[in-house]
Amino acid sequence: MTKKQQGGSPMTKSDAARIQSQSDRTGHNQDFARRAQSTADRRAQAEHPAPQPPKKHAQR
Template sequence: MSKPNQGGSHPQNPMTPSDASRIQSHADKTGTNQDFKSRAQSAAAHNTQGSKGGK
């Protein structure tokens, strides 16, 4: 049995801008996970930048 990914450099399901947008929308509607919104946006930007050959 394999261990779940715990913050490695290559997550199995990387955050996408669409995922981050969905999380942000839900957080705004429900008032929950406010601190997670910025982390989701940051992860999506990082993953998108990496896929375009960025830094």
């Protein structure tokens, strides 16, 4: 399996939540649900990175 998705739509947080909910109800595919959530989290972070605090300059 490659890191780049081959076709289809990218995994969104909504998709992952829906998969996780179904997995919780049925007790099946727990590993897939975890991977889906992780993928959606990484995609969301890549699309909207958290703001970084300003760097402090060394005083002389």
